[in-house]
Amino acid sequence: MGFLDIKRATKSYGAVKVLHETDISIEEGEFLVLVGPSGCGKSTLLNMIAGLEEVSSGDIAIRGRSMNGVKPAERNIAMVFQSYALYPNMTVRGNIAFGMEMHGIPKPERERKIGEVAQLLQIEPLLDRKPGQLSGGQRQRVAMGRALTRDPDVFLFDEPLSNLDAKLRVDMRTEIKKLHQKLGTTIVYVTHDQIEALTLSTRIAVMYGGHVQQLGTPKEIYDNPANMFVAGFMGSPSMNLFPAKVTGHEGRPAAEIRLGDGSLARLPFAQGFEGQEGREIMLGIRPEAITDRDGADRNARALQVIDARVEVTEPAGSDIFVVSQMGGRDVTGRFRADVPVRAGEHFPFAINMDKAVAFDPKTEMRIS
């Protein structure tokens, strides 16, 4: 049994089931990220942990104590909202103190805590301002400060960075991670940004359509996606998914793909697929596993170089993204920036099949 246990929890609004049976269990001090597109049920699940939404069936327990019927204020949680939800009529000090005041903490104690938190988040000069006079990043800090004073068992973050501009978002992301490392508090964090999920978490739950598609460490999720949704959702640019057929190549099972010019190429698998010749599969290869010959991983066991026509090149500073046609789909490779690759020409693509994954085209589930 973990620190935070979600056991067969569901949520329905009338006949509409927005969250199907969900089981998640994490240990104390973990950073769980719930990630998925809009409407996948991630915010609903967070609100259920917070007690703002009731659990339709199943149970949520914190520290082994069932939270069914326990009010939000009595769950020993703290929450940071997407809009920050700072009380507009109170100063920053008042905002931070409000929760402690409601819990009957005496004034000297409150002042001490406010001082501590303000120092930690470097918001001391802002304490007597109103939220309306603060910038987005400052509001974000105040919202976190308000949550920090509670010494909660679990911190809940509901898309806290989505209202910030791109640069600030990256800075605050680092700060949240630092804060987690410093305090070691258990965190549940909702986002639709897969990069936030990968960078912050110790555990990720990828959600879609009210189901948890996969629960695992960032590396598990990234390297071994359980299905095509997870494969396509996590990573940027996203994993290339294209149809292929199992055949043999020099006595080993290989994936046969049709290139843009109509020719066929064979990519030997690193393992598996013996005796499955003729099977249709969806091959999944991340852009960094499709690269120029010299940029390829030297330790790769199953590296195959094929000549393919370059459709488009997208220079991105440190890398150049090269698009080609494989299996009738646009497939993106990540080449080193100084490789002389030009659109319209044929160029050798080094494909690292160690990193390839395969899915069943019908069930969309992982095969190997």
Place this chain on the structure above:
Amino acid sequence: MATAPTSEAILAGTGAPARSGGRSRLAAHLPRFVLYAVLTLFCLYYLLPLYVMLSNSLKPLSEITAGGMMALPGEWTTAPWSAAWSSAQVGVEATGLRPYFVNSILMVVPAVALSTIAGALNGYVLTKWRFRGATLVFGLLLFGCFIPFQMVLIPMARMLGLMGLAGSVPGLVFVHFVYGIGFSTLYFRNYYAAFPTELVRAAQIDGAGFFRIFWRILLPSSGPIAVVCIIWQFTNIWNDFLFGASFSDFDSQPMTVALNNLVQSSTGVKEYNVHFAGAIMAALPTLFVYAVAGRFFVRGLMAGSVKG
């Protein structure tokens, strides 16, 4: 807003940049002169009744009966005002309007306060603590806004009788309180609908209960809509005649009913100057409320429709 043409520019038809050359300065400004001349004329016309009332309330009756309605007083006197206030014949008693003015204050203050508070609470519940049937409840309250006064007279009289409040100021307070809930709920519901629900949730997690959230989080942000509600209720309740005439006794009549009695119960000569003074007295409180809180009125009416 910064890029929108000013209202003056729209009115004067000069919103578009003037073509250079051609027109002289005078010609360019002529539409503006005409506009202001017309507006001033209208303004004077609208102010005329107030002038008539004021000037006639400050002159002896003889000057009015001599036919000098429009003239300024030849002899200035405040006697009509003091008569209307404390000694004129109202109904059977020669008390002036003072006791009825007091009645009106005693009626309007609690009625406005109660209906505003009830409206704020209703709006809070209907938007932030939604329950099954909330829409229906709101619909019924809205419907209550549009029931004609006449329809409720007899049931209300029966209710007041059962409650032992018939013919008393508290009875009038109750009537206006109940009748005011519909509008005040409408105002506050729409205002709170635009109020971020995340704030309520944050307060819940902070440990604040139902009333604490209302008192500490919502009410401090409700200034503009409260002003709208107060002005609206004050004006309606102060000016109401039908309920006042129907549900009051001689000693609990509000100002509007007393004014009517003052005008109707003159014996012999009609003391127009006293009537004018009384009528102004009856209108002063609503004017006062609007002058004090009016600048918030438009702001409050606009709130919610425009974000930020």
